Amino acid sequence: MRALILNTSTKTVAVETTPDPKPGPKEILVRVRAVALNHVDYMNTVKPLATQDKRVVGSDFAGEVAQVGKDLDGIDDPRVKIGARVAGFLQGANSVNERPGAFAEYLVVDFDLTWLVPDGISFERAASVSLCGVTAAQAVFYRLHLPSPFWESGVLDSQAGPITVFIYGASSSVGFYAAQLVKLAGKASGKEIRLIGAASASKHALLKEPPYSYDVLVDYRDPQWQETVRKAAGGDGVQYAIDAISQGDTVYNTDSVVQAGGKLAIFRAPAAGGFDMAKIKTRTVFGAVWEALGVDVQYHGGIVIPANEKARASAAAFYKFLSVSAGPNQAVLEPNPIRIMPGGLENIPIDGFALFGAGSKAYTDHRRPVSGEKIVFTVG
Template identity: 70%
Template structure:
């Protein structure tokens, strides 16, 4: 098959012919139709982790099942059928451990770490969902412990809030991919618990109309470039601040700013570790809770900075439960989570290193001044490539 291969020695990234992956007994082989880009894909290309000379890059994919592993033959699960439309994410080069990458014509993955794509959702849209939605769900349900529509996670915690006390959730970086999924999950949590949630977000004003609309349905949005925004958020959350906060950017001053709008005793989810996000945890009132999306894959990950994320069976069970939920009701046309707006880029895998990674790294900023089109500024969108 053709795949986007990182040479970890000379840091070149080129499309090469590599052997097709063989699905294990409980794996499916997916013919990849579309892939989406995440910051980590670019980061791994410029700062390779792998000890091996060659690694296939890429995390998010969507495609069709081409083959099922021997233990899955006859299994009554819609994902374990040849021709099924599925999406998921893999680690690619995001670990020292040797793992498959998604920027390829085929990828092998545990069937229960994929979700069924509704007919109304295209492969390009579906590719934007898996990694971002898992990251957001870990934040909303595992770290903030809000009631979940697909497990009992957090219900007891939520009940500890007095019934008459309004619940406020604040999302910083509401237009980011993680922020767009987090808001939808908060709204699903609201339906599950039948408790009104006041959802407050910080994003560029150009994205406010999108975010006030369904499925995000924010109650209030502030402009993160307005220095007065923390005061406006505290006021909207009843004066003392929000009980729950998510910093979907988690970079430098965003963490301290978000911390400043959290009520005493509140909960705080972040998505970058202090060293990677360049912030000082000692300066924060509320201890933020961090985690890595890779935990959902249930395997040990040797990561950047010599960090080892141990295999976590609970996190894997959570991930599998989220994806089962996302695919439930597909036969009746239900969409549980709406994909991010997508920018489908011209060209295929070959163009990812120049155009796709160029957009993620900000290297087109000069071009962006006067150019729209596929190299224009990325805001509230996922970059997607068609593979086949």
């Protein structure tokens, strides 16, 4: 098969031919039809963790089941049928392990770490959901513990009045999915949740409409935005906050709108995000999406993220929920806006990674800066 392969000594990626993967007993072989880019895909090309000479890179994918592992015969699940349309993410070259990534014509994955894509959702749109969708689900249900329609019930800290949730970076991929999941938490609990967001003013019209339906939006470039958020939450600040950017001052600013006893979810560790946990007053929860894979992940800075069976079980429950609760033409999570890039795998380093790196300043139309959208490539 053809795959996008990282050469760890030159820190470059190129399409090369490599043997087709074979599914293990509980895995499915997926013919990849579309992939989406995440920051980590670029970062691990320029700062490889892998020690092997060559690695297949990439995380988010969507495609069709081409073969199923021998232990999956007779399992009553639509995701183990040949031709089933599925999506998910792999860890790829984002660690020192041997697991290949998703930017390839074929990949293997545990069937329960994929979700069934409704017929009316294109592979390109479906490819944009999994990694950031699971990241958002971990924050909303697994770490902040809001009431969930698929995971052990959360506890709402306040029983009186509407619950207030603030999302900083509402037009990021993590932010788009977090808002939808907060709405599901409201439905699951029957409680009113007041959703407040910070995003560019240019995204406010989109974010006021379903499925996001923010009650209040502020422009993160307005110097008074924190004041506006506190007022909108009744003066003391919000009960729950999600900083979907988690970069330097964004963490301190988001912390400043949380009321005493509230909770904050962040997505970068202090060293990577350039902030100091000692300066944050709110109970703060952080975790890496890779915990969803249920295997040890050796990561940047010599850190090992240990295999976490509970995190894997919550991701599998989330994927099952996405699979069984969708309509024929509608996904449970509306995929965020996508930009389909020209070309296939070979164009990822040319057009895709250029958008994340410092290299390209000469933007043509498809290379304009990423803003409130996912960058997607069709495969094959």
